Amino acid sequence: MTDSSATVRPDRRAELAAGLATVRARIAEACGQAGRDPADVTMIAVTKTYPAGDVVALAGLGVTDMGENRDQEAAGKANEVAAAGVRPRWHFIGQLQRNKARSVVRYADVVHSVDSVRLARALDGAAAQRDRPMDALVxxxxxxxxxxxxxxxxSADPESGLDTVAAAVAEATTLRLAGLMAVAPLGWPPDRAFARLAEIAEAFRSVHPGATALSAGMSGDLEIAIRYGATHVRVGSALLGMRPTLR
Structure with missing residues (x-):
């Protein structure tokens, strides 16, 4: 974490409020152009490298969903935010090593990055300590x-094929298969990337009709992701400003 304090200066709160208003307006406009209800799109505030105070301030501004991508930072931050009396819905959105599964399930409500059968099984075993199933996106x-x-x-790969990973999540006793997550590949125009993702998602839902979440789009391309059906957009710099340098 960049700051051990869960407090925030009034000027920082104003900055966050302005960023939030801008992002919400972008989401509303994108939904209007796509003929979608803005209520169907969840904005995840990606708070990696930002202090716990920013999370508390965002929660006070009505943001309910926060995203982190490194367990080493996220675990401590989640505890600090909880100690401040704030309990957002935490999304773990980064690559996850199996040996971190037991830590992540203690605070995360959703894991977006399940990409192997072994990771699905590790999360399933670790999540047995929870009192409710954990949502998982492939x-x-x-x-x-x-x-x-x-x-x-x-792919028919028994470890990393989409069908086999999804089946491992769906068959897990402590996980709920919620949908898909993707990042636009480097060098691909967002339109091409998210059009391809929409095709994959359509086929996926024909097999898993309850797995309707589609996590796609970030600060620079959220409008295009929404056009192609994103239900969750992961917004960092457009909401919180320039990212602090990692220490």
Whole structure:
């Protein structure tokens, strides 16, 4: 974390309020152009490297969903935010090592980055300590490049094929298969990336009709992601400003 304090200066609160108003307006406009209800799109405030005070301030401004991508930072921050009396819905959105599963399930409500059968099983075992199932999204590789991470559509790989990973989550006793997550591949125009993701999601829902969440789009491309059906957008810099330098 960049700050051990869960307090925030009034000028910082004003900055966050302005960023939030701008992002909400962008989401509303994108939904209007796509003929969608803005209430159907959840904004996840990506608070990695930002202090707990920003999380508390955002919660006070009505933001309910926060995203983190490193367990080492997220675990402590979640505890600090909880100590301040604030309990947002935490989304773990980064690549996750199996040995971190037991830590992540203690605070995360949703994991967006399940991309292997082994990780699904590790989370299933770790989540047995919870009093409720944990939502899990399968991270899908849009371009099929295994080096980038993500389950592979159309692959019969028993460890990382999209169908086999989804089946492992769906069969888990402590997880709920909620949908898909993806990041636009480097070098791909967002339109191309999210159009491909929409095709994958349509086929996926024909097999898993209850898994309707689609986590896609960030600060720079959220409008395009919404056009192609994103139900969750992950917004960092457009909401919180320039990201602090990691220490």
């Amino acid at each position: 991270q899908v590789s849009i371009d099929g490049d295994p080096a980038r991470g993500g389950a592979l559509p159309g």
